[in-house]
Amino acid sequence: MNIAFIGLGHMGAPMALNLHKAGHTVRAFDLSPAATQKLAEAGVGIAPSAEDSVAGAEVVISMLPASRHVEGLYLGDDTRPGLMARIEPGTLVIDSSTIAAASSRKVADAGAARGIPVIDAPVSGGTGGAVAGTLTFMVGGEAAHLERARPVLEKMGANIFHAGGVGAGQAAKICNNMLLGILMIGTSEALALGAANGLDPQVLSEIMRRSSGGNWALEKYNPFPGVMAAAPASKGYAGGFGTDLMLKDLGLASDNAVSVGAATPLGALARSLYAAHSLSGHGPLDFSSIIQLLQKQP
Numbered sequence: 001m002n003i004a005f006i007g008l009g010h011m012g013a014p015m016a017l018n019l020h021k022a023g024h025t026v027r028a029f030d031l032s033p034a035a036t037q038k039l040a041e042a043g044v045g046i047a048p049s050a051e052d053s054v055a056g057a058e059v060v061i062s063m064l065p066a067s068r069h070v071e072g073l074y075l076g077d078d079t080r081p082g083l084m085a086r087i088e089p090g091t092l093v094i095d096s097s098t099i100a101a102a103s104s105r106k107v108a109d110a111g112a113a114r115g116i117p118v119i120d121a122p123v124s125g126g127t128g129g130a131v132a133g134t135l136t137f138m139v140g141g142e143a144a145h146l147e148r149a150r151p152v153l154e155k156m157g158a159n160i161f162h163a164g165g166v167g168a169g170q171a172a173k174i175c176n177n178m179l180l181g182i183l184m185i186g187t188s189e190a191l192a193l194g195a196a197n198g199l200d201p202q203v204l205s206e207i208m209r210r211s212s213g214g215n216w217a218l219e220k221y222n223p224f225p226g227v228m229a230a231a232p233a234s235k236g237y238a239g240g241f242g243t244d245l246m247l248k249d250l251g252l253a254s255d256n257a258v259s260v261g262a263a264t265p266l267g268a269l270a271r272s273l274y275a276a277h278s279l280s281g282h283g284p285l286d287f288s289s290i291i292q293l294l295q296k297q298p
């Protein structure tokens with residue numbers, strides 16, 4: 001299949017690479033030359049522009065930071081037309097970015113007006129899942145469009161869920177990430193308390209992992225440096241899922257909670273804690289660095 005892939009960051013690059021390895025013809029694009037160069041070195045085809053990447057594509061996939069990037073790409077702005085004007089009718093568009101459900105619906109409406117099916121398919125599983133091709137996709141859109149996307153999604157993920165109509169994938173994703181943001185703070189708080197009591201974080205992590213405090217952060221993404229060699233905490237909190245991206249997702253959850261009248265007090269507190277962490281210069285670091293807010297610094 002001819003696939004255009006736009007957005008080659010921490011997640012997009014390994015996802016595009018998995019499609020290339022599976023035998024698809026990938027035309028990838030990113031605004032950052034450093035991002036495209038890495039993929040070019042791995043043998044993936046690079047397009048000089050987003051417009052060029054979609055020429056002749058049967059499927060277009062985007063993996064961008066936030067709503068404004070996705071709306072800017074597909075819908076354009078005062079200075080340039082969006083990609084929707086360039087994509088051939090009938091081409092399937094899969095947006096895997098985590099954005100507002102309302103933005104997903106705007107993009108899908110613009111696609112529908114030109115006969116271009118659009119699904120929102122945000123992911124969970126982190127950069128490790130993206131590299132291993134074991135991501136979880138939460139899909140919003142028509143079932144028939146998901147079935148068309150499925151063979152492509154299966155090359156990047158292990159679990160594919162149909163959450164509902166357009167925007168439902170985003171709604172599921174913010175519920176999950178709100179929980180993850182809260183869990184990471186709780187896990188960090190417990191590990192910092194243990195360390196302040198002289199406990200070995202490795203031993204404490206193992207105790208809690210096998211006890212009722214067990215959770216994904218302890219299982220796969222320990223925030224304490226040195227406990228888990230592959231986790232961002234053991235690599236100076238580089239790579240992984242940025243604090244600013246978690247802050248964005250908690251903002252989406254807060255806005256959504258207001259719009260549907262839901263009570264999310266811990267989500268709101270978590271958003272404030274990540275905001276404080278970001279303001280003190282930690283925005284680009286992995287979100288598990290939130291433990292530094294709770295620890296005595298040297």
Ligand code: NAD
Nearest residue numbers: 007008009010011012030031032065097098126127240241
């Ligand atoms: P990232 O910042 O590493 O990468 C985003 C890339 O998009 C960058 O390389 C940037 O240059 C590029 N970009 C921005 N605007 C563009 C445009 N108009 N055209 C082409 N390229 C453009 O972000 P990421 O960590 O890869 O995350 C991408 C999305 O996936 C976000 O919505 C994030 O919330 C979500 N997500 C991330 C993770 C994670 O662990 N990193 C996990 C699940 C979901």
